[in-house]
Amino acid sequence: METKLKGIAKMEQIGLIIAMIIMAILFTALTGNKYIQVDNIINILIASSIVGLVVIGESYLLISGQVDLSPGSVSAFSGVLVSLLLSKGLNMWLAIPIVVVVGMFIGYGNSLMVNKLKFEPFIATLASMSIFRGLAYILCGGKSIFVQNQLFLKLGVGRVFNIPIPVIIFIFLFIVFGVVLARTRFGRNVYMVGGNANAARLAGINAEKLRAKLFIMTSALAALGGCILASRMSSGQPSASEGLEFDAVTAVVLGGIAMSGGVGTMGGALIGLFIMQGFNNGLMILNVQSFWQIVARGLLLIAALSFDYIRNAKRSK
Amino acid sequence: MNSSVEFRNITKLFPGVRALDGISFKAKGGEVVALVGENGAGKSTLLKVLNGDYQADGGQYLIDGEERRFKNPQEAIAAGISIIYQERQIIPYLSVAENIYMEEIPTKGSKLIDFRKLNANAQSIIDEFNLPIKPSAKVKDLSVAYQQMVEIMKAYRRNPKVIAFDEPTASLSDTEIESLFKIIAKLKAKGLIILYVSHRMKEIFQMTDQVVIIKDGQYVTQIPTKETNEREIVKMMVGRNLGDIFSELDRNKKKDGIMLKVENLTNDYVKDVSFELKKGEILGFAGLVGAGRTETMRAIFGADKKTTGRVHLDGREIHIKAPEDAIACGIALCPEDRKEEGIIGGRAIKENISIGILKKLTKRGFVDRNKEINLAESSVKELRIRTPHIEKKIRELSGGNQQKTILARWLAAHPKVLILDEPTKGIDIGSKAEIYQMTCDLAKKGISVILISSELTEVLGLSDRVIVMCEGRITGELSNEEATEEKVLTLAMADMLGGNE
Ligand SMILES: Nc1ncnc2c1ncn2[C@@H]1O[C@H](COP(=O)(O)OP(=O)(O)OP(=O)(O)O)[C@@H](O)[C@H]1O
Numbered sequence: 102m103e104t105k106l107k108g109i110a111k112m113e114q115i116g117l118i119i120a121m122i123i124m125a126i127l128f129t130a131l132t133g134n135k136y137i138q139v140d141n142i143i144n145i146l147i148a149s150s151i152v153g154l155v156v157i158g159e160s161y162l163l164i165s166g167q168v169d170l171s172p173g174s175v176s177a178f179s180g181v182l183v184s185l186l187l188s189k190g191l192n193m194w195l196a197i198p199i200v201v202v203v204g205m206f207i208g209y210g211n212s213l214m215v216n217k218l219k220f221e222p223f224i225a226t227l228a229s230m231s232i233f234r235g236l237a238y239i240l241c242g243g244k245s246i247f248v249q250n251q252l253f254l255k256l257g258v259g260r261v262f263n264i265p266i267p268v269i270i271f272i273f274l275f276i277v278f279g280v281v282l283a284r285t286r287f288g289r290n291v292y293m294v295g296g297n298a299n300a301a302r303l304a305g306i307n308a309e310k311l312r313a314k315l316f317i318m319t320s321a322l323a324a325l326g327g328c329i330l331a332s333r334m335s336s337g338q339p340s341a342s343e344g345l346e347f348d349a350v351t352a353v354v355l356g357g358i359a360m361s362g363g364v365g366t367m368g369g370a371l372i373g374l375f376i377m378q379g380f381n382n383g384l385m386i387l388n389v390q391s392f393w394q395i396v397a398r399g400l401l402l403i404a405a406l407s408f409d410y411i412r413n414a415k416r417s418k
Numbered sequence: 419m420n421s422s423v424e425f426r427n428i429t430k431l432f433p434g435v436r437a438l439d440g441i442s443f444k445a446k447g448g449e450v451v452a453l454v455g456e457n458g459a460g461k462s463t464l465l466k467v468l469n470g471d472y473q474a475d476g477g478q479y480l481i482d483g484e485e486r487r488f489k490n491p492q493e494a495i496a497a498g499i500s501i502i503y504q505e506r507q508i509i510p511y512l513s514v515a516e517n518i519y520m521e522e523i524p525t526k527g528s529k530l531i532d533f534r535k536l537n538a539n540a541q542s543i544i545d546e547f548n549l550p551i552k553p554s555a556k557v558k559d560l561s562v563a564y565q566q567m568v569e570i571m572k573a574y575r576r577n578p579k580v581i582a583f584d585e586p587t588a589s590l591s592d593t594e595i596e597s598l599f600k601i602i603a604k605l606k607a608k609g610l611i612i613l614y615v616s617h618r619m620k621e622i623f624q625m626t627d628q629v630v631i632i633k634d635g636q637y638v639t640q641i642p643t644k645e646t647n648e649r650e651i652v653k654m655m656v657g658r659n660l661g662d663i664f665s666e667l668d669r670n671k672k673k674d675g676i677m678l679k680v681e682n683l684t685n686d687y688v689k690d691v692s693f694e695l696k697k698g699e700i701l702g703f704a705g706l707v708g709a710g711r712t713e714t715m716r717a718i719f720g721a722d723k724k725t726t727g728r729v730h731l732d733g734r735e736i737h738i739k740a741p742e743d744a745i746a747c748g749i750a751l752c753p754e755d756r757k758e759e760g761i762i763g764g765r766a767i768k769e770n771i772s773i774g775i776l777k778k779l780t781k782r783g784f785v786d787r788n789k790e791i792n793l794a795e796s797s798v799k800e801l802r803i804r805t806p807h808i809e810k811k812i813r814e815l816s817g818g819n820q821q822k823t824i825l826a827r828w829l830a831a832h833p834k835v836l837i838l839d840e841p842t843k844g845i846d847i848g849s850k851a852e853i854y855q856m857t858c859d860l861a862k863k864g865i866s867v868i869l870i871s872s873e874l875t876e877v878l879g880l881s882d883r884v885i886v887m888c889e890g891r892i893t894g895e896l897s898n899e900e901a902t903e904e905k906v907l908t909l910a911m912a913d914m915l916g917g918n919e
């Protein structure tokens with residue numbers, strides 16, 4: 102019985118997997134076999150890894166019925182901050198944790214606005230999106246801060262068993278957070294609060310605390326992503342990660358996590374992420390002009406949302 | 419005149435369920451036809467087929483002898499079919515008047531809403547129903563009962579040919595039911611066709627002309643109400659004889675020590691509420707809707723704030739700030755409003771049952787899935803929740819089965835104090851008897867139960883003691899022996915009649 106049900110659960114993702122395969126075949130044909138190549142797949146994975154960290158956070162948030170618009174700014178701010186700390190000669194093993202903790206405070210700030218001031222998450226995080234983008238520029242006086250720390254630079258470009266370190270970090274965290282969401286009580290509570298916050302509260306779940314944890318987690322992941330990005334670019338750039346949150350939300354929604362909350366899985370989000378990054382990568386190989394790539398990303402978001410809409414319509418039938 | 423609705427061999431399938439399996443019967447204008455059957459028998463589904471919300475998989479329906487097939491509820495409304503759903507469909511942030519006139523809001527010359535006209539029109543309907551609510555009040559600020567009334571007024575306002583009520587009285591108290599019945603009588607006199615779904619036998623005999631019995635999606639029979647009796651109907655519905663439910667209960671006789679003591683509880687809704695609850699006692703709370711029973715319990719449970727008041731549990735003072743504190747102390751509350759506060763619609767039955775005690779099913783943070791499945795399977799069996807499997811989304815269950823699932827959540831919690839707010843809302847008569855016995859069994863284990871119900875027979879029949887509230891205050895207390903309907907009602911209207919204070 103249970104295996105049969107698991108089969109049904111997987112069915113929901115089968116459409117996505119088929120979409121991914123069709124896309125891969127199309128791009129392979131269009132690019133004359135340059136698409137499905139080990140190197141290119143690793144490229145896609147690298148591109149996925151930083152957005153991927155934010156995808157983890159946004160998955161949790163959307164399932165719980167929230168959203169965070171600040172990760173792009175937090176990531177840029179963190180990249181600048183870590184570069185600044187390193188350029189002051191701070192040890193990398195100290196600098197990164199400091200930046201991540203700062204990220205956690207930013208997330209906590211977001212959660213206070215939502216829990217105590219009763220702001221809509223959209224509005225609250227729109228505010229911090231603006232604030233931390235601004236602070237990123239202020240912190241570095243508008244100029245990139247270059248990093249000399251060799252160990253730190255390894256973080257972004259180094260490889261272990263030929264797999265880039267960012268990819269390893271992403272996959273590790275993805276598995277951890279995926280298991281937590283699917284198997285633990287904490288994960289279950291995320292679904293319950295997203296499904297009906299009022300009922301969850303009366304069933305003894307502290308929704309405010311849960312939300313706080315999720316905002317903290319998302320900002321911390323964005324901060325970590327910012328550090329990795331700074332390492333890859335060997336500099337902290339205040340303009341980095343523009344639109345990171347939109348990429349992440351696109352991937353998450355594409356992966357079947359409804360904006361209305363309460364449903365979806367991390368596995369779905371992962372497929373959504375690969376579709377999105379695979380799509381970007383394909384356009385890049387095809388030499389589509391970068392402005393058109395931005396347009397295409399918007400179209401993909403529309404596709405993702407219509408997908409969500411159709412699925413919802415089916416669900417409520 | 420002579421209008422009619424006829425169903426012929428209606429069939430409706432859902433994944434794993436034959437919700438309707440060849441239903442045929444006819445209802446004529448000027449008649450109230452009762453639809454009765456167990457939870458999950460298919461009553462609501464039949465009504466949703468009639469108003470185009472669901473499409474039948476087989477069979478047809480005729481209105482005034484003419485075959486119709488509505489593609490959506492809008493078409494059905496246009497054809498004069500109005501259905502008051504089991505689950506409320508009103509919009510909480512709009513006013514009463516806006517809800518009543520939903521799709522026909524009057525406008526002035528330009529496209530601006532003519533609020534004066536809107537409110538005046540709504541007021542005239544409210545007057546017809548004789549209700550103490552304002553057209554401009556926000557629906558979310560009304561009690562569940564009045565929200566229900568708004569829904570009925572909305573259907574009534576459309577001047578329909580057929581009006582179907584799906585368990586309209588499930589959250590109404592006796593006086594409100596009276597005014598509803600007056601309205602129904604008026605509609606009947608106008609020659610409307612009235613379909614009436616209810617689990618309350620008393621009502622069926624009070625105001626219906628025909629009874630149609632449905633069992634497991636199949637048509638059983640149609641008989642004039644006059645020619646049958648309660649026992650016969652129950653037997654055809656449930657498939658066995660039910661004796662006198664309350665006198666056959668195996669009750670807890672041993673009650674010693676105080677479990678819960680509430681002193682001077684006060685907040686925006688209730689004033690100076692004090693009472694004691696013994697170990698193993700079932701304490702009923704009676705009163706009209708809006709008397710403050712739900713509000714008292716919510717304050718104890720930490721769902722609402724209290725301004726003053728102390729609560730002692732098992733001899734120790736406890737300070738509850740949120741529901742989680744109450745649950746940790748061993749107080750559980752099964753809430754009144756199933757849709758808003760009970761079910762987590764998009765999630766599985768299994769998860770909806772385990773949520774209240776998930777902590778106990780968790781080891782090192784991980785949910786023990788086998789334990790969870792066992793809990794859900796045994797709850798489904800014990801409460802006879804009608805579902806093909808425990809992974810089904812709770813929202814896809816029939817209303818009564820959703821209620822059973824929420825009840826299962828709290829029965830599984832094994833708290834010290836179990837507060838049940840309208841626990842049998844929408845539950846069929848056979849299951850009710852079983853739930854009453856389960857409640858008594860809990861009491862025997864020393865669990866103290868507080869029971870709120872708008873069904874007075876339930877409060878009187880099940881409780882060891884009854885506390886009566888009126889306008890936020892306790893107006894009296896009656897032991898099981900002395901409690902009668904009249905005495906309770908007198909106390910329930912104490913403030914309005916005596917006008918003390
Ligand atoms: N949307 C749906 N998806 C799947 N199954 C459904 C859906 N709606 C109803 N069912 C199933 O159809 C059956 C009949 O349900 P229905 O709601 O008509 O029962 P009912 O007679 O109104 O019961 P109650 O007295 O509990 O309200 C049930 O087994 C229910 O699980």
Ligand SMILES: [Mg+2]
Pocket residue numbers: 461462463504584816817818
């Ligand atoms: Mg029903």
